[in-house]
Amino acid sequence: MPPVRSSFSVLVAVALLTAGARGEALKPYTGAGCAAMDPYFSDEVWAKVGALECVKCHKAGGDAEDSKFVLLDTSRSQGAARDEAMRQNWSAFTQMARLKEGGRSRLLLKATGEIKHGGKRVLLSDSAGYRILADFVRRVNVPPSAWRAREVAGDKNAPPFFDGIVMLDDRKLLRRVTLSLSGRLPTEAEFAAVKRDGLKALPTILDELMTEDAFYDRLREGFNDIFLTVGADGNADQTFLSYDHFPQRHWYQKFELSQIADERERKQASYRLAREYREALHGEPMKLIEYIVRNDRPFTEIVTADYIMVTPYTARGYGIFEEVKGKFKNLDNGFEYIPVRLHALKGRNRSQDQDSVTGFYPHAGLLSTFQYLCRYPTTDTNRNRQRARVYFLHFLGVDVLELAARVSDAAAVTAKYKVPTLEASECVVCHKTIDPVAGLFQDYWRFAGEGVYGRRKGGWFTDMFGPGFEGEDLPAGERWRALQWLGEHTAKDPRFAVAMVEHAYYILSGRKVLQPPKELDDPLYAEKRRAYQEQRKQTEAIAARFAQTGFNFKNVLKDWIVSDFYRADGLASAASNPARRAELDDIGVVRMLAPEQVERKVAAVFGERWGRLNDQMAMLYGGIDSKEVTERAPDPSGAMGAIQRILANDVACRQTALDFSRKPAERKLFPGIEPDVLPYSSPEADAKIRRAIVHLHERVLGRIDREGSPEVERTFKLFAGIVSNAVASKRSGAEEIYSCRQGLLAPIPDPNYTVRAWRAVVTYLLRQHEFLYE
């Protein structure tokens, strides 16, 4: 244990001196080692009680900030700073644990609400949390040697977390990465580099991959899964661009198309113009993310960028086309995005003009985009609290509604106070955090369908905590740029980097990072806690590097990809121990591909998309619409199982005979075999078939099998068995079925049923986990 700093001892001494005034102090243990922090505190008291309950109020800016028991929120610091915060918290708890009142510890009396406590009863006396606190009270009054020897020995015996986990081999890892991030298979040069240099080759390969447009398509798609800005309601030109501030928003209605002689074509062109304009408006926030990442700009710009992305079409809507048109390469490209600063908004009357010291719109990355504000609108009663909630979730990784603790009678609390959110401690615990941020959005006080920018008549609400951030009030002079002020504070907050690393994990794995377990009575609590801690440690390590290297988001993806969490692939031996299984429960990417990813994978393997996982079919396959359905299905239902079967049948149908109709050198699936090679006709023929299967396994599944492997043998038997059945049932001699011989480059007869048997093989492979998951 590190020695305690001298200032810390002073704190303890001061506390002891003051203790007598407030209650009867227990006689503290003062022998050797009293300055060392008990690990029981960090692992048990803090993890299971302090961080979950006490710190909600007992912190600077919290409802109990004026009490004598003020803690530090360890989630807001990292490394040495967090160690120091933990030590200070330990000190505060230790002091409280040593104080007695009526013969009982004040710490326990406060927690159970048996003496005056602003937070009332936090723990029941028969709860696991109470037992932990009670243990802690006992421990602070005995020599550390009583607990230290046993616990240190226990820690030493714990095997490394990834002990016995088999990592993905480098070749498969490369395939996973290129398919995941760029929707393509690795090139031969990339395979060669990985074969030569192993994992060390990956950063260079990834740097190159991250210049590809396909990577940015995936990046935008991934971040939209989080921010959902594509799902903002209504026609974009109507909802994002208000009637009051953007008189040119319907520019396309008068756009000159008279050069198109045919009236029908002209009408179609007009429709296309409007469609692309609206789509481009919807796309701006995610294009901002692309711009930041593509140009290696600090990712903090997602909350601080003093620009937005516009296209030739959207620039017209904003009324700045003439000003910026010289910066575009192609004025007819509705999707060429460039960064620009908007001027401060001018309304139809002066009261609608936007305050601005600089004369520009106070852009604050995504926060101030019309799309983000429209996607998360407010109402008269919501008062921007929904915006504050998503702000915390999106940019600091904090779900403020998770803070909402159950109270004994919420209705009574609501009725008792005139303004419960200001007065009732049960409400204040959340609202003291949410309401100040809600106030920062105060100048965007227009409701859905009525625009975005606008001040509230009569000023902002006074029955809410005033505008600010985590205990700091918004200076009056910053009001006009309140969201920029928020963005600047956000960028400096250690939680920002962690939240972005968590977003990267979500994009790569399709699921959120683990949350700390809360069921203290769960017999597997310790294992679940360890799983959480290990992942959290990795997340924070990546976040630290992210911050140290100028917030380059590419580094975050690269760090995750080479981490054990992304590469974990199997077990060296079966994990039958329930405790070990609990530790490993979430390990491994094992992600069912989303509809868009399935289409890209089909295109990568077969050369063209299936093309049917769109619209309703995509929704049925667990996709999202970014509006009502915002979370992708993690597991396949029977309906999705049916779609997988359709996909396997249909893609195999389209691609098998088609591939045979290509020249051998141009084939993707069957470069080394022809339909006239029959199973069991000769050893050479069988060997050829097995080699073809090895190629198919690698192409479709990414599996590298030996010709004599059981997997190849199973596929061989499938192929040979079908050919044999066909002969027996006299189905030989026929052609491929009509639907499966369309679009061939040359006729492919199938006298021996081999083309259809190969089609069955492809169907079989496409239904497998290794194709449908990553």
Added chain:
Amino acid sequence: MNDARREFLKVCGLVGLGFACPGGLASLARAAVKEAPPYDGPFYIVFNASGGWDTTYLMDPKGIGGINRLYQEDDILTRGAHKFAPTAKHKTGGMSNEEFFAEFGGELLVVNGLDYSVNNHSPGARYMATGKLDSLAYPTFAALVAACKGPACPLSFLTFGNYSATGNIVAMARIPYLPSLKRIANADHIEGSERSPYHDDFALVRIEQALAGQRAARATQPLLPRLERAEGMLYAAQVNSKALQRVTPHIPASIPKERLAQQAEIALASFKAGVCVSANLSIGQFDSHANNDRDQMKLIPEFLEGIAYTIRRAEELKIREKLVVVVQSEMGRAPNYNGGNGKDHWSIGSVMFLGSRIRGNRVIGATDEKQFAVPLQPQTLACDRENGIRVRPEHVHEALRQFAGIADHPLSKKFPLGLADKDKLQGLWV
């Protein structure tokens, strides 16, 4: 349990769905191509009024203290044991309380004075759906009962909205459009046409056998728990999906226009086909902060009409006696109107039940004249201000688990509700 189902469960067990299986490869291959028999009920439907309903305009009328502007205490109506607000004159469509209680009051069990405990949509919805406030990991009741009762059903747990977490114990199925079911029901036929199979029968059988063999081989290898689970669910989804063919005969020729009726048709067709155990049906916009009476008078009748439609259609399909209906919302509305004629959130409300083995014409629990919950004696279900308990979602969920016969199922035990025996509601259903 018949042989096919038993063998199917064996396969699932080997591939990670959590069932014991001592079976061998040959039986796996056979089981893989067999279809599990239809699930025969009970069928669970959870109707959700998303946004927070005003219970004083439905099953817990007040008419005093300015709580309701559309009626007074004297206007409150009675039907059997039920008291309800008069809405026939105020509704703009849908079904009035008068009509609803006249038709279903005899079967209806109402629990008033339910303490949702929180005032926010998100935690409230989570709490009401799962019985657990402070965990994101718990499954909804609908998901839990589906996992316990019908793990082999292809659409075991259907959802059309509301909080729908599955706890990773069952796949969630979203079927937003009726016609889409038709499009996927015959997956091994081109464009779903029975006359145009992709593969000859012998080829298809061999594909299925190869997949079963592959799954069985994988199950003997040491796999990460997550991979083991995923491979099992994938295999089960594909095999089970064949049962979707049973749904199409029950899809009606015309699709209703009403929101709940559309959802109900999908759920009922799936129940009838034996491919579904439970369904979350939901309509939103109950969050009437701005104009409470107008909004609630539009939505409550729409909601009741949807429930009535579902029950009547279940009757037509001859599955009504197997239906278990839960009617809920994530919060109530405050006893006072705000400045905009709306009502803000309120943590006290109600829940209703109807269906097989539920004794109707009963009201359990109460709120007082100020719309506060009156504590309940869990053993007698009588109001008891002195010694009663506050009935919260976990009490309701514990009772639901008991009712469904899944309280002792290993999956339920994985998600304990933490109630002491003395606090469990006794005799709620009969």
